[in-house]
Amino acid sequence: MNKQVIESEAKDYMGITLALLLYSFGFTFFLMPYEIVTGGVTGIGAIVYYATGFSNSTTYLIINILLLGVGLKILGVRFLMKTIYAILMLTVMLWLMKSIAPVDENGNLVKILGEGQDFMSLLIGCLITGTGLAITFLSNGSTGGTDIIAASVHKYRDISLGTVLIFVDFIIIGSCLFIPQFGTFLQRVTMVTFGFCTMIIENFMLDYIMNRQRQSVQFMIFSKHYEQIAEAISRETDHTMTILDGSGWYSGKEMKVIVLLAKKSESVMIFRIIKLIDPNAFVSQSAVIGVYGEGFDKIKVR
Numbered sequence: 001m002n003k004q005v006i007e008s009e010a011k012d013y014m015g016i017t018l019a020l021l022l023y024s025f026g027f028t029f030f031l032m033p034y035e036i037v038t039g040g041v042t043g044i045g046a047i048v049y050y051a052t053g054f055s056n057s058t059t060y061l062i063i064n065i066l067l068l069g070v071g072l073k074i075l076g077v078r079f080l081m082k083t084i085y086a087i088l089m090l091t092v093m094l095w096l097m098k099s100i101a102p103v104d105e106n107g108n109l110v111k112i113l114g115e116g117q118d119f120m121s122l123l124i125g126c127l128i129t130g131t132g133l134a135i136t137f138l139s140n141g142s143t144g145g146t147d148i149i150a151a152s153v154h155k156y157r158d159i160s161l162g163t164v165l166i167f168v169d170f171i172i173i174g175s176c177l178f179i180p181q182f183g184t185f186l187q188r189v190t191m192v193t194f195g196f197c198t199m200i201i202e203n204f205m206l207d208y209i210m211n212r213q214r215q216s217v218q219f220m221i222f223s224k225h226y227e228q229i230a231e232a233i234s235r236e237t238d239h240t241m242t243i244l245d246g247s248g249w250y251s252g253k254e255m256k257v258i259v260l261l262a263k264k265s266e267s268v269m270i271f272r273i274i275k276l277i278d279p280n281a282f283v284s285q286s287a288v289i290g291v292y293g294e295g296f297d298k299i300k301v302r
Helices: 003-034 040-052 056-100 118-138 146-156 161-178 185-214 226-237 264-277
Strands: 216-222 242-247 254-263 282-288
Touching (some): 003 040, 040 056, 040 161, 118 185, 146 161, 216 264, 226 264, 254 264
Antiparallel strands (some): 216 254, 216 282
Protein backbone atom coordinates (compact mmCIF):
# COMPACT_ATOMS: atom_id res chain seq x y z
CA MET A 1 0.00 0.00 0.00
CA ASN A 2 1.66 3.26 -1.14
CA LYS A 3 1.84 6.52 0.77
CA GLN A 4 -0.97 8.17 -1.22
CA VAL A 5 -3.41 5.35 -0.43
CA ILE A 6 -2.51 5.45 3.27
CA GLU A 7 -3.02 9.23 3.40
CA SER A 8 -6.37 8.89 1.62
CA GLU A 9 -7.54 6.19 4.03
CA ALA A 10 -6.38 8.20 7.05
CA LYS A 11 -8.26 11.24 5.76
CA ASP A 12 -11.43 9.13 5.38
CA TYR A 13 -11.20 7.81 8.95
CA MET A 14 -10.62 11.30 10.31
CA GLY A 15 -13.66 12.55 8.40
CA ILE A 16 -15.81 9.69 9.69
CA THR A 17 -14.70 10.34 13.27
CA LEU A 18 -15.56 14.04 13.01
CA ALA A 19 -18.92 13.18 11.43
CA LEU A 20 -19.83 10.72 14.19
CA LEU A 21 -18.91 13.26 16.84
CA LEU A 22 -21.27 15.79 15.25
CA TYR A 23 -24.04 13.23 14.86
CA SER A 24 -23.91 11.90 18.42
CA PHE A 25 -23.76 15.44 19.82
CA GLY A 26 -26.78 16.67 17.86
CA PHE A 27 -28.78 13.52 18.57
CA THR A 28 -28.08 13.35 22.31
CA PHE A 29 -28.20 17.03 23.25
CA PHE A 30 -31.01 18.29 21.01
CA LEU A 31 -33.28 15.38 20.07
CA MET A 32 -33.29 12.91 22.97
CA PRO A 33 -34.20 15.40 25.76
CA TYR A 34 -37.43 16.25 23.90
CA GLU A 35 -38.12 12.57 23.05
CA ILE A 36 -38.03 13.33 19.34
CA VAL A 37 -37.96 10.25 17.14
CA THR A 38 -35.80 9.90 14.06
CA GLY A 39 -35.26 7.33 11.36
CA GLY A 40 -32.49 4.82 10.94
CA VAL A 41 -31.15 2.36 13.46
CA THR A 42 -30.43 5.22 15.88
CA GLY A 43 -34.11 6.08 15.61
CA ILE A 44 -35.07 2.50 16.46
CA GLY A 45 -32.71 2.66 19.43
CA ALA A 46 -34.33 5.92 20.56
CA ILE A 47 -37.85 4.47 20.23
CA VAL A 48 -36.85 1.45 22.32
CA TYR A 49 -35.26 3.78 24.90
CA TYR A 50 -38.32 6.06 25.14
CA ALA A 51 -40.64 3.06 25.52
CA THR A 52 -38.59 0.81 27.83
CA GLY A 53 -35.56 2.73 29.09
CA PHE A 54 -33.20 0.21 27.45
CA SER A 55 -29.91 1.77 26.33
CA ASN A 56 -30.19 3.22 22.82
CA SER A 57 -26.47 2.64 22.12
CA THR A 58 -26.82 -1.05 22.93
CA THR A 59 -29.87 -1.42 20.66
CA TYR A 60 -27.96 0.36 17.89
CA LEU A 61 -25.03 -2.05 18.22
CA ILE A 62 -27.17 -5.21 18.28
CA ILE A 63 -29.18 -4.29 15.16
CA ASN A 64 -26.08 -3.28 13.21
CA ILE A 65 -24.32 -6.54 13.99
CA LEU A 66 -27.28 -8.30 12.38
CA LEU A 67 -27.19 -6.02 9.31
CA LEU A 68 -23.45 -5.94 8.61
CA GLY A 69 -23.52 -9.03 6.42
CA VAL A 70 -25.82 -7.27 3.95
CA GLY A 71 -23.18 -4.78 2.91
CA LEU A 72 -20.24 -7.18 2.52
CA LYS A 73 -20.98 -8.40 -1.01
CA ILE A 74 -22.50 -5.19 -2.38
CA LEU A 75 -20.28 -2.48 -0.92
CA GLY A 76 -16.95 -4.27 -0.61
CA VAL A 77 -14.52 -5.02 2.19
CA ARG A 78 -13.03 -1.51 2.35
CA PHE A 79 -16.45 0.10 2.77
CA LEU A 80 -17.46 -2.55 5.30
CA MET A 81 -14.33 -1.99 7.38
CA LYS A 82 -15.14 1.69 7.61
CA THR A 83 -18.73 0.82 8.45
CA ILE A 84 -17.62 -1.47 11.29
CA TYR A 85 -15.37 1.32 12.56
CA ALA A 86 -18.25 3.80 12.34
CA ILE A 87 -20.67 1.48 14.14
CA LEU A 88 -18.26 0.85 17.01
CA MET A 89 -17.29 4.53 17.26
CA LEU A 90 -20.89 5.77 17.15
CA THR A 91 -21.88 3.23 19.81
CA VAL A 92 -19.13 4.57 22.06
CA MET A 93 -19.90 8.22 21.24
CA LEU A 94 -23.64 7.83 21.88
CA TRP A 95 -22.81 6.31 25.27
CA LEU A 96 -20.22 9.00 25.98
CA MET A 97 -22.49 11.91 24.99
CA LYS A 98 -25.29 10.52 27.12
CA SER A 99 -22.94 10.16 30.09
CA ILE A 100 -21.77 13.78 29.89
CA ALA A 101 -25.14 15.32 28.96
CA PRO A 102 -26.73 17.32 31.83
CA VAL A 103 -29.59 15.63 33.68
CA ASP A 104 -32.21 16.93 36.13
CA GLU A 105 -32.97 15.66 39.64
CA ASN A 106 -35.10 12.86 38.16
CA GLY A 107 -32.30 11.60 35.95
CA ASN A 108 -33.89 12.89 32.72
CA LEU A 109 -31.85 14.68 30.07
CA VAL A 110 -32.06 18.45 30.46
CA LYS A 111 -33.87 20.33 27.70
CA ILE A 112 -31.11 22.75 26.76
CA LEU A 113 -33.37 25.20 24.92
CA GLY A 114 -36.02 25.07 27.63
CA GLU A 115 -39.63 23.91 27.75
CA GLY A 116 -41.77 24.41 24.68
CA GLN A 117 -38.80 24.64 22.31
CA ASP A 118 -39.31 21.21 20.80
CA PHE A 119 -39.33 22.27 17.16
CA MET A 120 -36.36 24.62 17.48
CA SER A 121 -34.38 21.87 19.15
CA LEU A 122 -35.50 19.50 16.39
CA LEU A 123 -34.30 21.95 13.73
CA ILE A 124 -30.87 22.50 15.29
CA GLY A 125 -30.40 18.82 16.06
CA CYS A 126 -31.28 17.67 12.53
CA LEU A 127 -29.03 20.25 10.90
CA ILE A 128 -26.17 18.81 12.97
CA THR A 129 -27.03 15.13 12.45
CA GLY A 130 -27.70 15.63 8.71
CA THR A 131 -24.31 17.28 8.34
CA GLY A 132 -22.72 14.39 10.19
CA LEU A 133 -24.33 11.84 7.87
CA ALA A 134 -23.19 13.75 4.78
CA ILE A 135 -19.58 13.97 5.98
CA THR A 136 -19.67 10.24 6.73
CA PHE A 137 -20.75 9.37 3.18
CA LEU A 138 -18.29 11.85 1.64
CA SER A 139 -15.57 10.06 3.63
CA ASN A 140 -16.61 6.76 1.96
CA GLY A 141 -18.13 5.45 5.17
CA SER A 142 -21.50 4.67 6.68
CA THR A 143 -23.10 4.77 10.11
CA GLY A 144 -24.52 1.34 9.42
CA GLY A 145 -28.11 0.16 9.52
CA THR A 146 -30.35 1.85 6.96
CA ASP A 147 -27.32 3.72 5.59
CA ILE A 148 -26.08 0.38 4.26
CA ILE A 149 -29.34 -0.02 2.35
CA ALA A 150 -29.17 3.55 1.02
CA ALA A 151 -25.53 3.24 -0.06
CA SER A 152 -26.24 -0.10 -1.76
CA VAL A 153 -29.11 1.34 -3.82
CA HIS A 154 -27.15 4.52 -4.62
CA LYS A 155 -24.23 2.47 -5.89
CA TYR A 156 -26.24 0.95 -8.74
CA ARG A 157 -29.10 3.37 -9.30
CA ASP A 158 -29.12 7.14 -9.76
CA ILE A 159 -31.33 7.63 -6.70
CA SER A 160 -30.22 10.08 -4.04
CA LEU A 161 -29.24 8.79 -0.63
CA GLY A 162 -31.86 11.03 0.97
CA THR A 163 -34.69 9.54 -1.11
CA VAL A 164 -33.88 5.98 -0.03
CA LEU A 165 -33.50 6.98 3.61
CA ILE A 166 -36.83 8.85 3.58
CA PHE A 167 -38.66 5.70 2.45
CA VAL A 168 -37.09 3.52 5.17
CA ASP A 169 -37.40 6.19 7.85
CA PHE A 170 -41.09 6.64 7.02
CA ILE A 171 -41.73 3.07 8.17
CA ILE A 172 -39.59 3.38 11.32
CA ILE A 173 -41.14 6.67 12.48
CA GLY A 174 -44.67 5.59 11.57
CA SER A 175 -44.35 2.61 13.91
CA CYS A 176 -44.66 5.01 16.88
CA LEU A 177 -48.41 5.20 16.20
CA PHE A 178 -48.77 1.62 17.40
CA ILE A 179 -46.79 1.91 20.67
CA PRO A 180 -49.18 2.63 23.56
CA GLN A 181 -46.33 3.62 25.91
CA PHE A 182 -46.09 6.92 24.03
CA GLY A 183 -49.41 8.15 25.42
CA THR A 184 -52.74 8.90 23.82
CA PHE A 185 -53.35 8.56 20.11
CA LEU A 186 -53.12 12.34 19.72
CA GLN A 187 -49.75 12.38 21.51
CA ARG A 188 -48.51 9.60 19.26
CA VAL A 189 -49.67 11.52 16.17
CA THR A 190 -47.71 14.55 17.42
CA MET A 191 -44.62 12.41 17.96
CA VAL A 192 -44.88 10.93 14.46
CA THR A 193 -45.40 14.40 12.95
CA PHE A 194 -42.24 15.65 14.65
CA GLY A 195 -40.47 12.51 13.49
CA PHE A 196 -41.41 13.22 9.86
CA CYS A 197 -40.02 16.74 10.29
CA THR A 198 -36.71 15.30 11.46
CA MET A 199 -36.72 12.98 8.46
CA ILE A 200 -37.25 15.82 5.98
CA ILE A 201 -34.76 18.26 7.52
CA GLU A 202 -32.04 15.68 8.11
CA ASN A 203 -32.24 14.21 4.62
CA PHE A 204 -32.45 17.65 3.03
CA MET A 205 -29.17 18.53 4.75
CA LEU A 206 -27.68 15.23 3.61
CA ASP A 207 -28.57 15.78 -0.05
CA TYR A 208 -27.65 19.47 0.06
CA ILE A 209 -24.11 18.86 1.30
CA MET A 210 -23.59 15.81 -0.94
CA ASN A 211 -24.78 17.62 -4.08
CA ARG A 212 -22.87 20.78 -3.25
CA GLN A 213 -19.66 18.82 -2.87
CA ARG A 214 -20.22 17.05 -6.22
CA GLN A 215 -21.45 20.08 -8.17
CA SER A 216 -19.66 20.55 -11.48
CA VAL A 217 -19.18 23.49 -13.84
CA GLN A 218 -18.36 23.95 -17.51
CA PHE A 219 -15.75 26.42 -18.75
CA MET A 220 -15.44 27.85 -22.25
CA ILE A 221 -12.15 29.73 -22.54
CA PHE A 222 -11.38 31.98 -25.50
CA SER A 223 -7.70 32.98 -25.63
CA LYS A 224 -4.76 33.34 -28.01
CA HIS A 225 -2.67 31.57 -25.39
CA TYR A 226 -4.93 28.53 -25.27
CA GLU A 227 -2.02 26.07 -25.43
CA GLN A 228 -0.32 27.46 -22.31
CA ILE A 229 -3.64 27.68 -20.47
CA ALA A 230 -4.64 24.12 -21.38
CA GLU A 231 -1.24 22.75 -20.38
CA ALA A 232 -1.28 24.59 -17.02
CA ILE A 233 -4.84 23.50 -16.17
CA SER A 234 -4.08 19.90 -17.11
CA ARG A 235 -0.95 19.95 -14.93
CA GLU A 236 -2.61 21.55 -11.90
CA THR A 237 -6.02 19.80 -11.94
CA ASP A 238 -5.27 16.56 -13.85
CA HIS A 239 -8.29 17.27 -16.11
CA THR A 240 -8.40 16.72 -19.85
CA MET A 241 -9.94 19.29 -22.17
CA THR A 242 -11.45 19.60 -25.62
CA ILE A 243 -10.21 22.23 -28.09
CA LEU A 244 -12.84 23.54 -30.50
CA ASP A 245 -12.30 25.53 -33.69
CA GLY A 246 -14.01 28.92 -33.55
CA SER A 247 -14.43 31.92 -35.78
CA GLY A 248 -15.22 35.50 -34.76
CA TRP A 249 -18.39 36.79 -36.43
CA TYR A 250 -17.29 40.43 -36.57
CA SER A 251 -13.52 40.01 -37.04
CA GLY A 252 -13.68 36.85 -39.11
CA LYS A 253 -10.53 35.60 -37.36
CA GLU A 254 -10.03 31.94 -36.55
CA MET A 255 -9.49 31.05 -32.89
CA LYS A 256 -9.40 28.08 -30.52
CA VAL A 257 -11.86 27.52 -27.69
CA ILE A 258 -11.08 25.39 -24.62
CA VAL A 259 -14.02 23.40 -23.25
CA LEU A 260 -13.44 22.09 -19.73
CA LEU A 261 -15.62 20.27 -17.19
CA ALA A 262 -14.44 20.54 -13.58
CA LYS A 263 -15.60 20.43 -9.98
CA LYS A 264 -17.02 23.70 -8.69
CA SER A 265 -14.43 23.67 -5.91
CA GLU A 266 -11.71 23.92 -8.58
CA SER A 267 -13.14 27.11 -10.12
CA VAL A 268 -10.95 29.56 -8.20
CA MET A 269 -7.78 27.65 -9.14
CA ILE A 270 -8.76 27.59 -12.83
CA PHE A 271 -9.53 31.31 -12.88
CA ARG A 272 -6.16 32.04 -11.27
CA ILE A 273 -4.35 29.99 -13.92
CA ILE A 274 -6.18 31.80 -16.73
CA LYS A 275 -5.50 35.23 -15.24
CA LEU A 276 -1.78 34.53 -14.77
CA ILE A 277 -1.35 33.46 -18.41
CA ASP A 278 -3.82 35.73 -20.20
CA PRO A 279 -5.59 38.44 -18.14
CA ASN A 280 -7.56 39.45 -21.28
CA ALA A 281 -8.99 35.98 -21.93
CA PHE A 282 -12.76 35.69 -22.43
CA VAL A 283 -14.17 33.05 -20.07
CA SER A 284 -17.67 31.63 -19.71
CA GLN A 285 -18.54 29.52 -16.65
CA SER A 286 -21.86 27.72 -16.28
CA ALA A 287 -23.32 25.17 -13.87
CA VAL A 288 -24.20 21.73 -15.21
CA ILE A 289 -26.79 19.30 -13.88
CA GLY A 290 -24.53 16.27 -13.98
CA VAL A 291 -21.20 15.08 -15.36
CA TYR A 292 -20.65 11.36 -15.89
CA GLY A 293 -17.48 9.56 -16.87
CA GLU A 294 -13.88 9.18 -15.76
CA GLY A 295 -13.05 11.54 -12.90
CA PHE A 296 -16.72 12.33 -12.21
CA ASP A 297 -19.86 10.33 -11.37
CA LYS A 298 -20.51 6.88 -12.76
CA ILE A 299 -23.49 6.26 -15.04
CA LYS A 300 -25.99 4.27 -12.94
CA VAL A 301 -28.61 3.08 -15.40
CA ARG A 302 -29.10 -0.38 -16.79
